[in-house]
Amino acid sequence: MRMITAAEVFSRLPQREADTNKGSYGSVAAVAGSLAYRGAAALCCEGALRGGAGLVYLASVEPVVQLVLARTPECCALPCRTDADGGILAADAAAVRQRFTEKPAVLLAGPGLGVSAGAALQALLGPGAPWRGAVLDADALNAIAAGELGQTPFLPACTVLTPHPGEMARLLGTTVDAVQADRPGAAQRCAQRFGCVAVLKGAGTLVAAPDGRLVQNTTGNPGLARGGSGDVLAGLLAALLAQGLTAFDAALCAVWLHGAAADRCAKRTSRMTMLPHDILADLGALLGEQGR
Numbered sequence: 001m002r003m004i005t006a007a008e009v010f011s012r013l014p015q016r017e018a019d020t021n022k023g024s025y026g027s028v029a030a031v032a033g034s035l036a037y038r039g040a041a042a043l044c045c046e047g048a049l050r051g052g053a054g055l056v057y058l059a060s061v062e063p064v065v066q067l068v069l070a071r072t073p074e075c076c077a078l079p080c081r082t083d084a085d086g087g088i089l090a091a092d093a094a095a096v097r098q099r100f101t102e103k104p105a106v107l108l109a110g111p112g113l114g115v116s117a118g119a120a121l122q123a124l125l126g127p128g129a130p131w132r133g134a135v136l137d138a139d140a141l142n143a144i145a146a147g148e149l150g151q152t153p154f155l156p157a158c159t160v161l162t163p164h165p166g167e168m169a170r171l172l173g174t175t176v177d178a179v180q181a182d183r184p185g186a187a188q189r190c191a192q193r194f195g196c197v198a199v200l201k202g203a204g205t206l207v208a209a210p211d212g213r214l215v216q217n218t219t220g221n222p223g224l225a226r227g228g229s230g231d232v233l234a235g236l237l238a239a240l241l242a243q244g245l246t247a248f249d250a251a252l253c254a255v256w257l258h259g260a261a262a263d264r265c266a267k268r269t270s271r272m273t274m275l276p277h278d279i280l281a282d283l284g285a286l287l288g289e290q291g292r
Contacts, residue, residue: 001184001214004207004256010290012253014052014243025054026132026242027105029078030235031096031120033064033112035086040112040138040231042068043276045075047235048108050280051254052292053242056235057105059096061088064112087116093123100130107131107156108238110140111231118148126154133158133241137234138167144194145170158247159196162234168200184214197247199237199255201230207251215252219259223266228276233258236283261286 014025028048033041041064048056049072058068059078068075078099080092107129113120117139125134134156136144141163144153161171168186169176172193179186183200187208190198200206205217237254241247264282265274 001206001216004215004217004219004252006256006260009253009256012245012249013240013287013290013292014245016052016292022054025052026239026244027055027057027100027103028053028108028235028238028242029057029059029096029100029105029131030108030111030238031059031088031093031113031124032108032110032231033058033060033068034088034114034116035061035063035082036114037112038064038067039228042071043228043231044108044111044137044235044238046072046277046280047232048239048242049074049235050283051236051239053106053239055105056239059088059093061086083116083119085115087114088120090116090119090123093120097124097129102130104130104132106238106242107134108137108234109134110137111234113139115139118143118146121149125149125156129156131156133160133247135160135162135234135238135241137162137230141167141171153194155194155196158241159194160199160237160241160247160251161190161194161196162199162201162230162237163190164201164230168198184208188212188214197251199251201233201255205255205259207248207255209248213248217252217255217259219256220262221259221266221271223271223274224259224262224276226274226276229258229262229279232276232279257283257286 191208240250261283
C-alpha cells in the first residue's frame with residue numbers, strides 16, 4: 001500500500017482553460033437533504049461548487065432548497081415534494097432521473113436523505129440510469145447495507161462509496177471493531193463486493209479499487225471529526241468525477257485535498273473550533289497557490 005502524494009494529486013487535477021464554459025466542467029445532481037437533515041445538502045452542494053463543477057443541481061424538499069439557495073445561489077434547484085417521513089417523494093426522485101436522460105450528470109446521493117433514502121435510490125438507480133458516475137454517501141450507504149436495493153445493487157460504472165467505519169461495518173455485515181482492526185482489508189472487500197471504488201474514512205483514509213489498487217491518505221486532522229465533514233468531501237469528490245477524472249483518481253485527489261485544506265484550517269482557527277464549511281476557504285487558498 002502506498003501513500004497519496006501532493007505531486008500526483010496536482011498532476012491529476014483538471015486545468016481551467018481560457019476557451020471553456022460551464023458545460024466544459026460537468027454537472028453534479030445532488031439528491032440530498034430532508035426536513036430533519038437540512039445542512040447536509042448545503043455542505044455537499046457547496047463542496048461540489050467549490051470543487052469546480054460547471055453546474056450543480058439540488059433535488060430536495062422545498063425547505064432544504066430554500067436554505068441552500070440562500071447560501072449558494074449558484075446552485076440550480078429541482079424542488080421535490082415531501083413524503084410522509086419528511087424526505088423526497090420517490091416519484092419526484094424518478095422525475096429527477098428523467099431530467100438528466102439527455103445530458104447525463106454525476107449523481108451525488110445520500111447526505112441528509114434520512115429514512116427515505118432507499119425509496120429515492122430505487123427510483124434513481126438501476127439499468128438505463130443516465131448517470132456518468134455516482135458518489136453514494138451517508139443514508140444511501142445505509143439503504144444499500146439494509147438490502148433496500150437488493151443483494152447485488154446495480155450501480156453506475158464509475159461509482160464511489162464513501163463510508164465511515166460504522167457504515168462500512170454495515171455494508172460488510174461485520175462490526176466496527178473488525179473494520180478498524182483491518183482497515184485495508186475492509187476497504188478492499190467493499191470495493192470488490194460492490195464493484196466500485198471504496199473510500200474508508202477516518203484517520204489515514206483509504207481508497208480501494210476493485211482491481212486491487214489501494215492508497216492511503218496522510219492529510220487531515222481530528223478537527224474533521226465533526227458532522228458535515230463527509231458532506232463537503234462527497235461534494236468535492238463528485239465535482240472531480242464530473243470533470244472527467246476516473247473514480248479512483250477523483251477519490252484519491254478529493255481525500256487529499258479535503259485533508260490538506262483541513263490542516264490549513266486547523267492552523268488558521270483550531271482543531272476544536274473549525275467547522276466543515278470553514279475548510280472551503282482553505283481549499284481555495286490551497287488551489288490558488290497552484291494556479292487552479
